[in-house]
Amino acid sequence: MGDLLGVAVLGAGHMGxxxxxxLDRAVSGARVVSVVDPxxxxxxxxAAGIDGVLVHTEAAAGMDAPGVQAVLIASPDPAHEEALLEAFARGLPVLCEKPLVPDPAGALRVVEAEARLGRRLAQVGFMRRYDAAYMRLKSLLDGGRLGRPLMLHCTHRNVSSPPEFTTAMLIDSSVSHEIDAARWLLGQELTAVTVLRPRPSSNAPDGLLDPQLVLFETSGGALVDVEIFVNSGFGYQVRCEAVCEHGSAGIGDERAMVVTTAGGACEEVAQDYLVRFADAYDREVQAWVDATRRGRVCGPTVWDGYAASAVARAGVRAQESGRRESVDLAPRPPLYGSRGD
Structure with missing residues (x-):
């Protein structure tokens, strides 16, 4: 097992x-050697059933465990910044679940810390970039056959929200996926946000303003709208349609199993993001392991994570003010190139 990448996983909750x-069963080339959770x-x-795994309560101890060569961060969002900086201090490659850091100021500190190293160590877990349908759409748009993209229409629905879910989390937790997907698909930055709200659904807990319609403007003159509805009650649905000068292309309506019986038919609807994007998560982690073993870092950068946090913060301001809010981005360090992809 010495040739396998030894990974410390921070966080043993649902995602961790x-x-x-x-890492133990679906991905090749890696093994879990340390798990951290309070x-x-x-x-x-x-970690049950995985030989040789050490359990720790502190991130630093988990990273210092024998055999650790890389870190996967799936701990609660507020713990990400400290864990990333600890990994950087040890020169350990990192795959960090989104958000990079929920606070843009903290995310920028991570960007600056990695830029000071002069090399990339971290990849951010925006797994939609690894979904087969999203990759096909990206390839189509990049190929130019449909002309310049004019609009993206996005839908993001969950069955229900967890008890601690807040109105702000509609943007900085859920819509953050669409923020990154839009930047990646279009190769443009998001420059302004407006949030519109219908009367809240009766399915939404008291005080949660759900659903909402979020409208983004881009640096290239495109528009992106997102319907976010985290208490739809019926399933997990993610859709995206690109409307271009010479045509349109949509993803998210791929047919699931349809059961037909007397008097009707029933089509399966995914109930959880881990079901809908299972292949994307597998592909994402495999790509990270493969690149890390080659001494490389690929995928979404910490700049992408910072940009998503900054756009989400503007979205939360728009929720609160009811006005169009501009997105403020710091200068991009040369380490991260010049495009929003």
């Missing part, structure tokens, strides 16, 4: 446990 399973029972349960 799934990544532990993925809840040791949860960490031990997530």
């Amino acid at each position: 446990a799934d990544h532990i399973r993925r 809840d040791t029972d949860r960490a031990e349960e997530a």
Whole structure:
């Protein structure tokens, strides 16, 4: 097992446990050697059946465990900045679940820390870039056959929101995926945000202003609208349609299994993002492992993570003000190139 990439996984909750399973059973070239979570029972349960895994309660201890060569961060969002900086201090490659850091100022500190190193160490977990349908759409738009993209129409629906979910999280947790996907698909920055709200659904918990319509303007003159509805009650749906000068292309309506019986038919609807994007997560982590073993870093950068946090913060301001809010981005360090892809 010495030729396998030794990974420390920070966080053993819903996402972290799934990544532990993925690294152990679905991804080649890596093994889990350390799991970090304040809840040791949860960490031990997530690592059950994996030989040689050490459980820790502190991120630094988990990174210093024998055999650790890379870090996968799936801990709660506020813990990301410290964990990233600890990994940078050790020269460890990182795959960090989104958001990079929910606060743009903290995300910018991570950008500046990596820029000072003069090399990339971190990849941000915007897994839609690894979804087969999104990759086909990206290839089509880049090829230019449909002409210049004019609009993106996006839908993001969940069955229900967890108890701690807030109105701000509609933007900085859920719509953050569309923020990155739009920047990547269009190769443009998002420059302004407007948020419109219908009367909240009766399915939404008291105080949660759900659903919402979020409108983004881009540096290239395109428009992106996102319907975010986290208490739809029926399923997990993600759709995106690109409207271009010479045609349109949509993804997200791929047919699932349809069961037909007397008097009707029923089509499956995914109930969870880990189901809908299972292949994308597998592809993302495999690409990260492969690149890391070659001494490379690929995929979404910490600049992409910072940009998503800055756009989301403008979106939260737009929620609160009811006005169009501009996005303020710091100068991009040369390490990250010049495009929003």
